[in-house]
Amino acid sequence: MSVATFRSSITLLTVLAVAACGGKPAPEEPAPQPAPTQPAPTPAPAPTQPAPTPAPAPTPAEDPAAVAARTTAAVLAEVGAVVHFDFDKWDIRPEDRATLDRKAAILGVNGGLRIRISGHADERGSDEYNLALGNRRAAAVKTYLGNKGIDASRVEVVSYGEERPVSMGHDESSWFENRRAEFEATAGAMNLRLP
């Protein structure tokens, strides 16, 4: 959750960085979220009902702002869900496809949302090679989202290699936890909608 918090300074930096390194001139789009350039074919299986699951008991007098904040938090939690990888691999595992499909759907209905994917590796393997491997993993996720219609300019890719383990053990389960891609919203993370 905290990973996915919105920070305006980072947003600006990210937009600049994307503009600097991306081949296409990335449109700077801060607050007014324009509709996605393409209709964004939402392959999400989610029904289009306006009132989805997270609203618990429909309190009639609830502050709409509170509802929006809760929805945004729920969306960001889904955006931030981690996916894992097999040893020395960067293919998307079949069991992670639903997680990524859901992220693609969220990006599809929230045209201003931009994310950063960070690839990570376990402690095995060369420190330096693991930076390249983490980059491969993040790029593979970006490619997957791209195939679901998410524009490349909205997704930034970075790698931490084995520099930021989440589990400090030296066993299979720790290594599995550490072979991962993390997701962070870098812009447009306010007033998010569920697909």
Add this chain to the structure above:
Amino acid sequence: MTFRFTTRCLTLALVAGAAAPLAAQDTLQPPDGVRIGIEYRPGVRPAIVILPGRGLDSARAILTRDLDYSDRFEVIALAPGDSAALAANTGGRTVNYALFRTLGAEYALEVVADGPGATLRLHDIAGGVVRREQRYTFPAPFDVGFRMAVHRAGDEVVRWITGTPGYAASQLLFVADRKLYRVDSDGGGFAQVSAPGEEVLSPAWSPDGRRFAYTRFGAGTGSIVVQTMASGQKAIAPGTSVALNITPAFSPDGRLLAFARSGEDGTDVYVADVAQNCCVQRLTVGRYADNLSPTFAPDGRRIAFVSTRAGTPQIYVMAADGTDQELFAPFDFGATGPSNAPEWSPDGASVVFHRDVSRAPQVFVLDVAARRVRQLTSAGRNEDPTWAPDGRHIAFVSDRSGRRQLWVIDSVTGRIRQLTFLGQARLPAWSRRFTDPG
């Protein structure tokens, strides 16, 4: 190997003999040709004793260790109260050669206080003569530069006897707890180099030892910084201000910096002109493979690097302009483990790297001419090797003591010693020999 060694020593003896009259301070006694074959018996290390004396205890201790760590000699230790020590104390040309001959010593090194420094006198025990004498200026002990000045003298003593200098006057950069440190070749002079809060990866020395490059790691991205050691002045290497730039390596003339950049197309090797701060050129186009960890041949004409083009990372080589890419270190497809972290030896004859054996990395050396590999380590995990300036010793990271520390192995004898004793240490880079102060 044996043949080459002998030839080199013979050549040196002839050159040194011819040059002797030109060197003003040089008291070289031309060795008689008959004894050369005896001194350089292949596989037998000559024994040397460091004579005790007044003052300069720290210099004598440093020299003793340098000669020991050179792995070129059997260093004979004398206890302080030893009768041999007493017998030696007269020094000068009255050294008791007969006594040291019975100890099996072939050389004795005498260190005599001489103004702000010392005179080093190498006695040839068998011949009963002073082979070489040289005066050195040392800063005061504990002054900056004292240890390195003594190391330089020690490297010269190794050269007097073997024909090639030692590697003591050198330092290693390495990473511990995300910070950059340096340490002398003998484990002394330990100091933090990186600024507070700076996260450092993959340090690399410039050939003259005055600068180094490293990845300043940020939020999953990183620039390559070129820093001047003495002034601390920093510059971002051209073409590395965006994305993740890793594994820098200087060209032998110090003008070019090769590195790898990770982006959405994968990781590829680039080269930039750091002398003119321009001219970034891409050398590999990986598409579905990563290319990283470039290392220049000492003639600057070829670059060895890691590529995943065959699946697992392996060691490849290309011309310095990126053409003629081919496999360098042979491997069995599907059987040989990943191979990483190559570094070309200072003499150009070898490339050291690490390769996984039963999922644990081990240090290997590639014979460049024969294209054959030889495994050097087997205990624990051993990785990220780097050549000492003598092209014979190799520092690497090993967990054999329980934690990842730097160790040094002599690739000829296999003798091994622990260099650092910290929480953990990794990614070492050994400098070339520091030949002048600074």
